[in-house]
Amino acid sequence: MTICCLNPDCSHSLNDDLNKVCVNCNTALFPLLRNRFRVIRVLSQEGGFGKTYLAQDSDKLNEQCVIKQLAPRIEGNWALKKAVELFEKEAQRLQELGEHPQIPKLIAYFEQDSCLYLVQQFIDGQNLLEELESRRENDTWLRCYSETEIREFLLNLLPVLQFIHECGVVHRDIKPQNIIRRSSPKDLLGDLVLIDFGSSKQLQPKLKLKAGTSIGSHGYSAIEQIRDGLAYPASDLFSVGATSFHLITGISPFQLWAEHGYGWMSSWEKYLNYPVSDEFGNILDKLLKKEIEQRYQSAAEVIADLEQPQNYPVFLPPLISASEQFIPPTEIPAKPIYPNLKKLKSVLMAIAAITMFLTGEFWYWKTREAQRSNPDSIAQPNVQLSKTEETNQSLGQAIAAQTLNLNYDSVSSIAIAPDSKTMVTNSIFGVKLWSLVTKQEISVFNDHSLKINVVAIDPYGTKFVSAGDDKIIKIWNLATGQEIRTLSGHTSEIHALAFSPDGKILASGSDDNSIKLWNVSTGEEIARFEGRDRISSLAFDSVGKILASGSSDGRIKIWDIVTQKLLRTLSNSSSKVYSVNFVEKSGRTNNNSVIGSYNNIIRMWNPLTGEIIRTFRGHSRLVTSTAVSPRSNLLASGSSDQTIKLWNLHTGELLATLRGHSATVESLAFNREGNILISSAQDRTIKIWQIPIF
Known part of the structure; x- marks a missing residue:
């Protein structure tokens, strides 16, 4: 028989029933919780605050039951306080609603070892x-x-x-x-x-x-x-x-x-x-x-x-x-x-x-605006929509831009869903989900205890991920907004996330100088790469066999996912590498070329030979973000010179300079069709640019 470890952070919780401590995390094991309930296995994670277990009730001839665990590990966090409140109220409601046959019965509610437990009837189905x-x-x-x-x-x-x-x-x-x-x-x-x-x-x-x-x-x-x-x-x-x-x-x-x-x-x-x-x-x-x-x-x-x-x-x-x-x-x-x-x-x-x-x-929406202007309200600040239009003679067409004014917020990471209808951004209030159809904020997800630094959406548009200063990664269902699981293991802030092309692997980069690869389906850590400095950016190649990383020491490194070895170091600049991208085969560009930015220039390399293919010069100050259009030969770059530049990837020619931001451009993202470019800057705005396809 097996016994289940009740440590909410334990990733491999099943043990032999002869063990006194968990072989995975060294936590003391309890054969019976509260001398009554034998925990069999984990059913699900509970939003980063505990787990739900399948158990047997020894007082009822080992009848199966469900145990919800709330394991408060963060003091003073609003989300935690709310979770405790809802947890207690769920027990109260189950107790009040009594013996109705279509509502699970409350069996027990208690505290043990600084965790709260709610035991209820198991519903098979x-x-x-x-x-x-x-x-x-x-x-x-x-x-x-x-x-x-x-x-x-x-x-x-x-x-x-x-x-x-x-x-x-x-x-x-x-x-x-x-x-x-x-x-x-x-x-x-x-x-x-x-x-x-x-x-x-x-x-x-x-x-x-x-x-x-x-x-x-x-x-x-x-x-x-x-x-x-x-x-x-x-x-x-x-x-x-x-x-x-x-x-x-x-x-x-x-x-x-x-x-x-x-x-x-x-x-x-x-x-x-x-x-x-x-x-x-x-x-x-x-x-x-x-x-x-x-x-x-x-x-x-x-x-x-x-x-x-x-x-x-x-x-x-x-x-x-x-x-x-x-x-x-x-x-x-x-x-x-x-x-x-x-x-x-x-x-x-x-x-x-x-x-x-x-x-x-x-x-x-006017009501929401009024509520948000109320100092006593905890709602997020209002988002106002305005329109501007800029014409660039190099493209020969008008590039229209819509501006979302965030007022009190700031955004440094943007991800666009494959259907181009929604996007997620980081925020000082949590992860924000936006409609690109209505240009309105839809929802805010805030189960992180500290600032969120980076977000990403999987290639199929079914999940999105968030990570930040609390050193954990959360995976969410994009369609329902529900949290799927929490990944923990980094020992410092996380600033980079990237999905493999098939969506099965998630890469994360941290200030602990490490890169971790995770199995998205199970949440298990499958590999770890050690760098020499803080990881600032990550990107997979088009087949998911190579990973590029940029770090604060100016190095761009190429990692082999299969052998889990370092293949090559491409750059050795003294300037932080803010972003890396892979370029698929297109025209005269090489297959799986690597784009990296440092100082005020951008370079394209052959990742296998280390040969410099092309250099893009034009920004007057530090290049802080880059994005490659999936459907055209466009490269976009943002800078602390407050401009966005569009480049021809085939030739390195500067095609257009987009002006409108009044501070450093922090993040850029193309949609899948390449006709929309979204930018965010330290001026607390998001701009949605309509890009002609050529």
């Missing part, structure tokens, strides 16, 4: 997001839920909501991940179980948090939760509607929120794979109303409408052949899959959507 994704993996012809299945889902879940609302509790975070379908339903009991009451709140006449404190999950949560911190039973019903939409279309509401804010609900029908009945469409319409007064006010009202006699045909989705491409649950179709048959209704809905945007959305 899949959550609905896993169930939806498994349909695709198993090549099921019914890839998304049918109308009949959604009706069954609602009639199964809504009585649970009616119960908790009558108990004075609002869940506040209903989404597919928080609903589990039992593998073996018990007789006539519902087979859906509602979990994760960590965000729930006792219902009061006016449930209001501190101004600007949003609660819930973007896309699934009603506007009153995200904007005002208010939550009512009708707020949970909006989340039920958004969850139903996700299940019936396979499209994540979070992605739609990222693009359209709350405008997508007025035209939800255009994302359907197949038509639904008018009666069911009216129910989903009312669940998804933006304004709370127009929504269902109780679960009982929804149930009553669902149980009306059905004297109409229920449409079933057409048979889909295995060869047809399926759009993943987190991907939005470029065009509606099913054209709406009700032309007139579509026109009216479009007019309503425009009206809503011009009125409701405008005042929504």
